[in-house]
Amino acid sequence: MDHQIQLTERKKVLLSTIIKDYINNVEPLGSRTICKRHGFDVSPATIRNEMAELEEAGLLYQPHTSAGRIPSDQGYRFFVNHLMAPYVPTPEEHQFLSRLQQTSKAVDAILSHSIRILSKATHSIVVAEAPTLRQTPVKGLHMTPIDDTSMVLTLTYSNGIQRQSLINLAQPVYSDMLSMLTNYLNAHLGHTLLDELFHKMATFPLEREIQYYKNAVLDMVSEIYSHVQREEKIYLSGTSHLLKEPEFQTTEKAYPILQFLEHDTFVRQLLQSVAFNAPPESEVYCVIGNENSYHELQDCSLIATRYYIDSKASGMIGVIGPTRIDYPKVMSLVQSVAGSLTQVLTKLFT
């Protein structure tokens, strides 16, 4: 963390200036340029000394000796946590985002539309989850075998919603096994999130007489889990924006990211992992550069937040851009869009 880093006021201004300049110009910044371009009233030499110290603190780095400085991931993190001024959307952006209000009545269309708007407003890639009940505790569950290899899973959530899904399994279902699992889970359920539920399923203590089902149960549970997950659609928009970014001009740089985005599973995991990496009180999550665990996205940042449908369901929506993405602006726009989305969807379901 960066809480122990203490900077003088001047260092803060300097860091802030470097980051804002770099976000726009995408070129290493030297001491002379900083003085001239941003009207500092000290000499380049002073700036040099300050920058050397900022580099020592890990907030800046040089791509090579005798080049200007570039903000490091930690530098951005400090900026986002402590320096950033709130962004006020321009009138054009405001007007642009207002198009979110007049939308159709299908959730799918609303989401598609929203991510396209956000993508256009930020000139970046946008990803979103379809609304899920993953954040809502499960009150009860029921599994009914249909035939040899298929079953219906019914989940009852704490807010009263029920969800059913037809699941085809690779191997035969044993109905006694099913009912035993069901009973056990319902007895030990409490208020459990779906993910925890599956964890319970997988570690469920088999009684002696059905011990030899062990592997069958595990297979089944993991299959059900992946089935339930697969149902949650991923929305993606604006991937081609990436190719316009100076840092992704070579196809070797851009390829891994586009490749990554083609796998819904990865994107889903990424979105679901966001909340763990960031302080829970924050409204808009930032995952900066290397903070995420996917090496394909090392040079990217994700700015995401959650939208809600009333208390019924929710989903993540986020923007992916280069590490030097315009944090204040994008965070503000993401929040606006998620807000409108919450509003529109909630109105739709009441």
Next chain:
Amino acid sequence: MDHQIQLTERKKVLLSTIIKDYINNVEPLGSRTICKRHGFDVSPATIRNEMAELEEAGLLYQPHTSAGRIPSDQGYRFFVNHLMAPYVPTPEEHQFLSRLQQTSKAVDAILSHSIRILSKATHSIVVAEAPTLRQTPVKGLHMTPIDDTSMVLTLTYSNGIQRQSLINLAQPVYSDMLSMLTNYLNAHLGHTLLDELFHKMATFPLEREIQYYKNAVLDMVSEIYSHVQREEKIYLSGTSHLLKEPEFQTTEKAYPILQFLEHDTFVRQLLQSVAFNAPPESEVYCVIGNENSYHELQDCSLIATRYYIDSKASGMIGVIGPTRIDYPKVMSLVQSVAGSLTQVLTKLFT
């Protein structure tokens, strides 16, 4: 067309050789290289003379004087129409494609899965339409106003299928106008495809007393049309493969194409236009390079075919790659996948 082009046997072999080599090596071919690499028993000079004539016929061209030759769009066209040997899938491909059989029971999942398989097998971009009834004649239609700005459109197709869609309009609906339009259309319907139907709607001769509705009617019809179209989902897979192709290494080359693919409307139009450009008797359509009307896709070819759900519905599925795509192989794989898709979907609905 290329029907008048007559080539000696040797020229055919030569053209064929050049195309096949270029598909693999993506480099202009010179006379010396051809002789050495492909064991021609004539001298480079002879090859040079032959190539000069093939260039005169428009089948080859040189990127600059004193470079080797590259097949032109017409060259590929001649190859596809007259020279190409049928491709026999390798055992691995066969096995790979067989995964199409064991799929889920949702049309959406089956399509997603199929295009992913095809994309992996061809290392190219795959696009597909969701099944539509666009190829099925309409027997009757009905429009029921719901409230001021919404209506239900019911279409009855010649094979008995009915489709309803709820349509929200921007401006108020006049119910007398609706019933008038409905009556007129049903009277003059015959067996009409959906596209023709909308054409009829737009040109429908208004009676004097409602003449002043004219614009309202046109607006409404175009809105309904775009709504009906929008319902037809576009599937897309493997876009990142493009960045691996030598001809799209620079982002300026790759960007317009990825940009194009992000617009469902364009892709839909592209797929719908395929059948017009190619002879109707062919099973697999090829649109080579400039033959398509989208300048973004000038350097690409599209290889597409139609899959069917029984006699109920159908859709296009196709592969997009660089102009020097491996026509025999991809045509064969596209056909296989479309075949399996037809089989799986048809089984599902009977």
Next chain:
DNA sequence: TTTTAGCACTCTCTTCATGAAAGTGCCAAT
């Protein structure tokens, strides 16, 4: 008549040297 060898010419691509720009660190002076 067709094929081939020879030759002059063209165009691209790589390599290398060179110099300009922009930057740094450090030291001594302010």
Next chain:
DNA sequence: ATTGGCACTTTCATGAAGAGAGTGCTAAAA
């Protein structure tokens, strides 16, 4: 604490030189 000066680095653009691959044309050979 700040600054000017200076030696030193590193990248980048430019141009020259030479290798490599190819062509067209002509005249001789088959």
